[in-house]
Amino acid sequence: MKNSPIGVFDSGYGGLTVLKALEKILPGFDFLYLGDNARTPYGTRSFEVVYEYTLQAVKYLFSRNCPLVVIACNTASAKALRNIQQLDLPKIAPENRVLGVIRPSVEKVAEITKNGHVGVLGTVGTVTSNSYPIELEKWSKGKVISTVQEACPMWVPIVENNEIETKGAEFFIKKNIQNILQKDKDLDTLILACTHYPLLSKIIQKYVPEKIKILEQGQIVADKLLDYLQRHPEIGDKLTKSGNVIFQTTESAENFENTASLFLGREVKACNIHL
């Protein structure tokens, strides 16, 4: 039988933090990971461009027989998901599903915060889209939430260029964390609203006071997906479970293999594709 994997898409390596959690919570499922490393970062690109690139990726994953695609990228979820779900999906593949990372994250944040003081660290695109404050207001179930945001434009390039363990990385991370802590002295919850950021979490933790809870999205998205599949067996039944995980990148397969192997802690084989 032909494989029907869950498609996982990101602008680059960040979505691997989501894939890792998905593999744990859905063992044996087939996955097709696609990183648009040739065009990363998305965070500084316009709405139109992020939408165009993300739609290309979703169409490609559909063509590779993925009935369900997880956009494991906040920037793409903020700028492209709604259009894809409402305008494109009904035309190109009404029976398929495309899910993002913002809604599950927002629901978790609203559940976790005790005093309603929430900080969002994200790309320029995610922060300027205001998706988090807007969605937090919508899904906080009456809890009053005050949100401050900080765009961290250097963090994705640090990860994509594997500059994580450097003084440069430390400099930018410290600066952005200090900025957000200044914006609200009562923060009790900080969401890493970019799937690349958990790869920097060791340094992030150094600068965030212990009383502030740092939320990473991998586990949150994985838990919600499991719940979604239980509620939607018509989608779950289409997914094959032969334990195949395929990695594809729009950049050099060799570079992808080296970096992804480091991040996932196991050997990764990838191939190059064109969108």
Ligand code: DGL
């Ligand atoms: N991982 C993407 C996100 O969650 C990074 C976007 C980018 O390429 O700048 O927003």
